[in-house]
Amino acid sequence: MQNTCTTVWNNSLQTIKANIPNQSYRTWFEPISALKLEGNVLTVQVPSLFFYEWLEEHYVGLLRKTVKQQLGEEGRLEYNIIVDKSSNSGSPYTTKMPSNGNAAASNPQSPAVPSAAAGKDIRNPFVIPGAKRMNVDPQLNSNYTLENYVEGDCNRLARSAGFAVAAKPGATSFNPLMIYGAVGLGKTHLAQAIGNEIKRTHPEKLVIFVSCEKFCQQFVESLKNNTINDFVNFYQAMDVIIMDDVHNFAGKEKTQDIFFHIFNHLHQSGKQIIITSDKAPKDLSGLEERLLSRFKWGLSADLQIPDLETRIAILKKKMYADGIDLPSEVVEYVAHNIDNNIRELEGAMVSLLAQSTLNKKDIDLPLAKSMLKNFIKNTSKEVSMDFIQKLVCEYFEVPVNLVNSPTRKREVVQARQISMYLSKSMTKSSLKSIGAYHGGRDHSTVIYACQTVNDLMGTDKKFKGYVNDIQKKLQMN
Structure with missing residues (x-):
């Protein structure tokens, strides 16, 4: 049967998935789609130029090897890259690149737009009424930098995107850049770190960091004082706006409307927008659909609990x-x-x-x-899956990477099943998340593992002793 581009790419993904961490696979390979197969050349589409550069820097060897396994020694991989997502563009600009490490892309830049602040006396809503007007203070905490933001699988995509945005604010496909995640995972730190890096490398840029709550208060004040035009002009004058906790817009229709128009002006002018939220755009409630659709224009990068x-x-x-x-x-x-x-x-x-x-x-x-x-x-009301898995692997002297791999060696399978069983009994994690954590397996595998461990504990005293011993060690920590 003749191979199709989808078949070749899906087969390649199976090999790739078995050779890299599950989080890395979800971040860098799930968004890729197969476009066409012509002879021994497979073309895939990636979301951005940054995506392409990351793949070529970190996974070029694995990609070449995998594609050659599918298409033979002459097999090649080419990329179709979405370079620009302009709001007034009918279709994304794309370019093609071979996977040879020497390719270069042209990234159409937005035309230079003079800052609205130049030569204009605009009221700054961050200045106390009656006080002397001053240059725009970006409202950034200088302690927050990209260098002191520790990278891990939990935040690699967001941090890497932050570097790209800081290098070329408004000139990447990550506009807006939305950083989302639960409380305390570093959203504000990362957003402010990007702002600080932009100010360091582009001191001429007007950057402002504002919480959604503060923005709403300023809007109300501008209505009271009949200075709404100054309020809008100030934010439209910015080169980079960083809005923290946009989920707080929920239910505030008029404030959403004014931010919608500010957002449109900045985006169409090639200015950078960075926003943070506690949920992904699709999960936000109380926000107008037209605003949510704009949040989805660029890159939405999640922050997870660090391992x-x-x-x-x-x-x-x-x-x-x-x-x-x-x-x-x-x-x-x-x-x-x-x-x-x-x-x-x-x-x-x-x-x-x-x-x-x-x-x-x-x-x-x-x-x-x-x-x-x-x-x-x-x-910490429960032990983590990470801790359970590490302790089980230490107990049986099995490497963690083998437990998360496809291998079916008896000692590895035993450690994997016990780790799943203890994760189910000692954490509140769902079957789906337990399976995903243990090498991207599905919930049925977890059910089978738990049943197997239960059965063996009822028939094998030695095995039961293993499990009880590990449980005691977990409870002591």
């Missing part, structure tokens, strides 16, 4: 910045037990250091457990 390694890296980064040193077992203990969000993780570390300073004692593991007992009890 154990990333949490440890965050703590070590904070320790380095504060000029302190703690035993590795203390750092690992905190990272193991506090996995709700980054804010609570750093809060626990601050609390620990404060207690150490007040008591004038060095922090060791017993003291850390004693000091953080109540904090951890309130913030």
Whole structure:
């Protein structure tokens, strides 16, 4: 049967999926679609030039090998790249590139638009009424930088997009850039870090960071003072606007309407828009459909709960910045037990250091457990799948990457099934999320694993001893 482009690409994806972490696969390969197959040349479409560059930098070897497996030694991969998503364009601009590491793309730039602030006296809503007018303060926290924003699988796409936007604000397909995720995962940090990087590399740019709540208050004030034109002109004069927590627009129809017009003006003028939210655009409620549709124009990048390694890296980064040193077992203990969000993780570390300073004692593991007992009890009601999987793998001396791989070796399958069973019984995670965490498997695999472990515990005393021993170790931590 003759191969089709979809068949070849789907077969390639199976190989790719087995060789990289599941999060990386979802981030960088699921958005790709197969377009055509001509002879030994497979053409796929990627969402942006940045996407293409990332693939060529990090996965070019794997892609070449995989495509050659499907199409033979002469097999080649070409990209169809959406370079520009302009609001007034009938169809996306595309270009084709071979996967040879030497390709270059032309990215049509938006025409230069003079800043509306130049030569114009516009009232700044950030200035207290009656006070002397001043240059635009970007309202950014200088402590938030891309360098001190620790990268992990949980945030790699958003952080990488941030670098791209900071390098060419308004000139990438990531406009708007929407960063979304639960409370305490670093949305505001990342958004402000992008703003700070833009100010560092493009000092001439007018950048403003504003919370949605503050924007709404300013709008109400402008209505009261009959200065609505000044309010609109100020924001339309910006080169970069960073709006934090846009989910707070819910139910505020007039404010949504004014932001809709500001958004359109900035986007059509080639200015950069960065927004944060606690949910993806499709899950936001109380917002007008026309505004939601614009949020979807660019890139929506989610921030997830960081894995154990990333949490440890965050703590070590904070320790380095504060000029302190703690035993590795203390750092690992905190990272193991506090996995709700980054804010609570750093809060626990601050609390620990404060207690150490007040008591004038060095922090060791017993003291850390004693000091953080109540904090951890309130913030970490369940062990994490990450911790369960790591402990199971250590117990059976099986590498974590093998547990998440397709291998069917008996000792690996046993560790995988016990890890799934304990994740089901000791966390609130869904079957789907447990399966996804264990190498991208489906919920039926998790059900089968739990049933197998239950059956073996009822018939094999040695096996039951293994499971009980691991459960005790988990409960002790």
